[in-house]
Amino acid sequence: MYKIAVLPGDGTGPEVVREGLKVLDAVGESAGFKLDYTHYDLGGERYKRTGEVLPDSVVDELRQFDAIYLGAIGHPDVKPGILEKGLLLRLRFELDQYINLRPVKLYPGVETPLKDKGPEHVDFVVVRENTEGQYAGAGGFLRKGTPDEIAVQESICTRKGVDRCLRYAYQYAMKRNKDKKLTLCGKTNVLTYAFDLWERAFHEIGEKEFPEITRDYAHVDATVMWMVKNPEWFDVIVTENMFGDIITDLGAMIQGGMGIAAGGNINPEGVSMFEPIGGSAPKYTGQNVVNPLAAIGAAAMMLDTIGEADAAARVEKSIMTVCESHIKSLAAGRMGYNTQEVGDLVVKNL
Amino acid sequence: MYKIAVLPGDGTGPEVVREGLKVLDAVGESAGFKLDYTHYDLGGERYKRTGEVLPDSVVDELRQFDAIYLGAIGHPDVKPGILEKGLLLRLRFELDQYINLRPVKLYPGVETPLKDKGPEHVDFVVVRENTEGQYAGAGGFLRKGTPDEIAVQESICTRKGVDRCLRYAYQYAMKRNKDKKLTLCGKTNVLTYAFDLWERAFHEIGEKEFPEITRDYAHVDATVMWMVKNPEWFDVIVTENMFGDIITDLGAMIQGGMGIAAGGNINPEGVSMFEPIGGSAPKYTGQNVVNPLAAIGAAAMMLDTIGEADAAARVEKSIMTVCESHIKSLAAGRMGYNTQEVGDLVVKNL
């Protein structure tokens, strides 16, 4: 029995989460485990009603779960930033989910915007540091509102934070056992403080603790180029928070877009949170047309992390079958099936 | 008569610069202007010989020119960062080249890695702030070398620096007269100091001074997605230094890669510097196989900036003809012609 906190969130979040839970229940039943869900109505609606984004008491409750399953955050009537910072980023920080894990895998049958690239070329994982860098929120203004205004935004990297992220990435490259290669994505020639620390830690830990892993380095600007031109060069990429944000969205696009991309906010020693990385798609709300595969993929990642690797693999395999043999497109309204039917297809193919 | 400082630089830099000068001379002769070149042997070789990257006296001399034409910087025997910081970044800062201008245009006949995208889809310009942000180099370490080490890397944005960049971008969107749209690429929901300043300045200047320009905003993570999925959405993009570095390299890739992408480091009130944005490609040095079109494109941008817009347009048109009707590929060694022959083709088609 696993205790799961469910945060369906805004817009189409609840619709896709419903399909994720359907699949989780089905795979749990056949594999012999149970999931117990507690729903939290956090998001834009609650904020509009109560002015509250995330009560402190809820943060404490969330610490008690085996995992958190999140739909989508973002409401057309709420100023951008409030829910993202107040909910998503706050949970990442308070639950110390220091890894953002983003597999970038093109499934057979899925359309990529890249020419001449297929599933054999697009299969890598980004390990993004999730609690430091410019996301720390440090900075300020001088002479705000005057022509002499200066804004400072600080990126803070700690050796402790970088080390634990690097170790996770190295271990992931070991476990994945593909090319046994870890690429540090940075900007050593310009960010000479932040990436000096990253680079030293990268080599020290790699050399001492993971001699089997090949260490590679790419500037962030080169990384985005190779992702588009030669995605097959990558196995596992590790990077800091802001660069990770950018390259994982590019990754989502080359693996087929928001309809398929899932991510995990992981605290290996605590409570992790899994989410489809698309938004709340408010214009489709209630229409039963958006693609739930990303949310189902997030559910699979969750299973893997709580210790049900076999069940996770079965869900992923079923998603692949549905992509390859059933749905026409990943795009909302063009799948050839509605949201619930796609969920049913995944259950049927488990 | 224009006075041009020529910095051929490292690796294949001199080979491509030679073709650029050939084209400049040809178009100047037929258009009735002359260019007077002064060569500077800056780069990795000189650094190895003398330990000097960029003498102060040279910086002062460079201020006297109408423009600077740069080949490529980067030497296999020189530690990465030394030449980039000591030469390229130093010139940007000391000559206050506060704009990095990067047209992203797919020419007919040029191969893009994007599926279903042609010249009608890829035609936008990135205006990158070139003297502030994390490139300011501010930051430091605490407890360096210990497990408690902290590295801080600061992004500094000034209202003055942002304003002048925005005004340039708005003016560019007016002059370009395509969609009359300017997209601010930022991260307002996380970089709440830096992009608060940017966003306020963006709207204030746009509203007051450029009411005809449509203002658009995209987070940097969304920007890289749309560049790959819907590049046709963009007209002019304006952004800060680090984001600009990332998105312009992605832009270079979707317009066909390093063989074609050119950029300008522009001080509208001072001396500007133009460069092909690819590297020095040391492995091809002296082989007469690399593509000079990016360097020739940089020469065209230079002509435009010094006031020879017609000549610039003729060079660009000739590059397009050569791409469409002559060379087989932009890649080194696969053009169907050698470096010099491609230069000759551009001259012939002027």
Ligand SMILES: CC(C)[C@H](C(=O)O)[C@@H](O)C(=O)O
């Ligand atoms: C919503 C936003 C704050 C968030 C981020 O920047 O991390 C998102 O883009 C993501 O990648 O999860």
Ligand SMILES: CC(C)[C@H](C(=O)O)[C@@H](O)C(=O)O
């Ligand atoms: C060489 C490097 C310092 C430079 C930068 O980061 O600006 C380059 O990537 C560029 O875009 O011109």
